[in-house]
Amino acid sequence: xxxxxxxxxxxxxxxxxxxxxxxxxxxxxxxxxxxxxxxxxxxxxxxxxxxxxxxxxxxxxxxxxxxxxxxxxxxxxxxxxxxxxxxxxxxxxxxxxxxxxxxxxxxxxxxxxxxxxxxxxxxxxxxxxxxxxxxxxxx
Amino acid sequence: xxxxxxxxxxxxxxxxxxxxxxxxxxxxxxxxxxxxxxxxxxxxxxxxxxxxxxxxxxxxxxxxxxxxxxxxxxxxxxxxxxxxxxxxxxxxxxxxxxxxxxxxxxxxxxxxxxxxxxxxxxxxxxxxxxxxxxxxxxxxxxxxxxxxxxxxxxxxxxxxxxxxxxxxxxxxxxxxxxxxxxxxxxxxxxxxxxxxxxxxxxxxxxxxxxxxxxxxxxxxxxxxxxxxxxxxxxxxxxxxxxxxxxxxxxxxxxxxxxxxxxxxxxxxxxxxxxxxxxxxxxxxxxxxxxxxxxxxxxxxxxxxxxxxxxxxxxxxxxxxxxxxxxxxxxxxxxxxxxxxxxxxxxxxxxxxxxxxxx
Numbered sequence: 001x002x003x004x005x006x007x008x009x010x011x012x013x014x015x016x017x018x019x020x021x022x023x024x025x026x027x028x029x030x031x032x033x034x035x036x037x038x039x040x041x042x043x044x045x046x047x048x049x050x051x052x053x054x055x056x057x058x059x060x061x062x063x064x065x066x067x068x069x070x071x072x073x074x075x076x077x078x079x080x081x082x083x084x085x086x087x088x089x090x091x092x093x094x095x096x097x098x099x100x101x102x103x104x105x106x107x108x109x110x111x112x113x114x115x116x117x118x119x120x121x122x123x124x125x126x127x128x129x130x131x132x133x134x135x136x137x138x139x
Numbered sequence: 140x141x142x143x144x145x146x147x148x149x150x151x152x153x154x155x156x157x158x159x160x161x162x163x164x165x166x167x168x169x170x171x172x173x174x175x176x177x178x179x180x181x182x183x184x185x186x187x188x189x190x191x192x193x194x195x196x197x198x199x200x201x202x203x204x205x206x207x208x209x210x211x212x213x214x215x216x217x218x219x220x221x222x223x224x225x226x227x228x229x230x231x232x233x234x235x236x237x238x239x240x241x242x243x244x245x246x247x248x249x250x251x252x253x254x255x256x257x258x259x260x261x262x263x264x265x266x267x268x269x270x271x272x273x274x275x276x277x278x279x280x281x282x283x284x285x286x287x288x289x290x291x292x293x294x295x296x297x298x299x300x301x302x303x304x305x306x307x308x309x310x311x312x313x314x315x316x317x318x319x320x321x322x323x324x325x326x327x328x329x330x331x332x333x334x335x336x337x338x339x340x341x342x343x344x345x346x347x348x349x350x351x352x353x354x355x356x357x358x359x360x361x362x363x364x365x366x367x368x369x370x371x372x373x374x375x376x377x378x379x380x381x382x383x384x385x386x387x388x389x390x391x392x393x394x395x396x397x398x399x400x401x402x403x404x405x406x407x408x409x410x411x412x413x414x415x416x417x418x419x420x421x422x423x424x425x426x427x428x429x430x431x432x433x434x435x436x437x438x439x440x441x442x443x444x445x446x447x448x449x450x451x452x453x454x455x456x457x458x459x460x461x462x463x464x465x466x467x468x469x470x471x472x473x474x475x476x477x478x479x480x481x482x483x484x485x486x487x488x489x490x491x492x493x494x495x496x497x
Contacts, residue, residue, distance in 0.1 A: 020219060021219055021430055021431045021432070022431065043345070045345065045348055045361075046348055047348075047433075047440070047442055047459065048442055048444075048457065048459040050444040050455070050457040051457075052446060052454065052455040062444065064431065064442070064444070066361075068361075068366070069361065069363075069366030069367050071367075071431065071433075073431070090346070091346050091347050091348075091467075092346065092347050092348030092464065092467075094467060095463065095466075095467055103183070103184075116176070117175065117176060118175065118176040118179040118496055118497075119176065119179070120176065127181065127184055128184060
């Protein structure tokens with residue numbers, strides 16, 4: 001796997017860190033739509049998106065891709081709670097993005113259906129931000 | 140004129156809740172819309188409230204069938220972050236239990252598939268074989284389900300009577316090869332019911348991220364045990380069965396052949412299992428950082444992401460189960476299918492709603 005070529009396609013100034021559990025790259029300004037087109041063209045499989053709270057109310061998203069058994073982990077941040085959806089170019093992201101919205105209230109722009117997946121219709125998104133409060137107490 | 144049939148959350152095929160809205164033109168399915176979340180327990184949120192050791196018991200309960208795979212993947216992620224080595228014997232024991240669990244899962248699924256086909260004698264045959272596997276798991280772990288075998292850096296129990304486990308696996312393999320494989324591969328009822336039904340192409344499987352036997356029935360060949368070997372899989376001989384027709388019959392055949400391979404793996408592991416230590420740690424310090432781990436579960440790749448801030452509780456544990464990836468593909472398989480095939484097609488991916496919802 002040519003990591004330099006991947007960096008060039010992603011148009012990022014950051015560098016990969018090679019670890020036992022794959023290659024990791026962190027870029028707060030990562031163009032996730034470009035990333036998706038590149039990865040899909042290379043035949044990569046979207047493993048999942050891991051999300052966690054970050055500073056200033058933002059959410060850190062790590063996009064995990066598999067290329068022939070090699071794991072590529074690309075981390076970035078939401079911008080004012082929003083990040084472009086990759087589902088139009090990668091159908092595998094459909095349910096994953098909906099679940100991230102349920103858990104962290106991240107808005108994925110550029111897609112039509114962002115209905116709750118594991119929560120019920122009408123539930124307030126952002127389970128990890130409710131911090132376990134009961135339904136009627138949540139913001 | 141099209142019409143929509145809502146099925147579920149309680150439905151005729153499987154005893155777990157989910158809902159599917161089927162839009163039909165006459166008897167032909169035009170589209171399907173899946174709704175999940177009826178088993179949602181917030182396990183990822185709960186994991187932040189418990190310490191690392193308590194979370195082993197929590198993750199054992201993600202799934203009632205492949206419970207061992209979840210604790211294995213979680214322990215592997217923690218071991219990677221804490222830089223803990225697992226003794227060779229423990230690695231082999233992990234393989235034996237994981238493959239017995241695969242046998243249990245696949246034979247359970249085969250029985251349910253036979254039941255949905257209306258082939259009740261085959262259903263009974265599968266479930267009698269399942270008892271044999273569950274007896275072996277009980278002998279090793281003391282439990283028929285939720286085996287509590289994994290801990291950080293090792294396993295909780297040794298395999299003491301290797302000869303008895305070997306005899307049980309060989310007995311299972313004999314009945315599998317003499318009874319089940321001929322029925323599932325040549326019986327006209329099975330072929331008529333499953334051939335050409337619920338097709339998913341290789342291209343669709345790639346785009347939608349299908350995994351495990353569901354993907355391998357559509358021509359994909361990846362298996363984490365070979366692609367990224369863990370435990371002792373790099374020391375053991377086995378093949379990865381796959382088919383290219385992408386229909387229900389292909390999914391059946393791939394799983395049946397995988398059972399033969401699991402028997403091979405267990406026999407090889409028992410024959411070559413090294414002596415020595417196998418115990419792990421009760422407590423450990425997990426440094427700050429993040430790690431991921433992947434394991435080939437019976438339904439496909441299980442993926443855990445773990446983030447630590449150095450405290451005794453994880454900052455974040457992301458659990459991605461194979462059914463979560465495979466379930467959206469049911470929509471593709473159903474488009475153009477006959478309405479009567481809906482239960483069989485949705486069951487053909489071996490869905491686990493408990494896993495999917497977490």
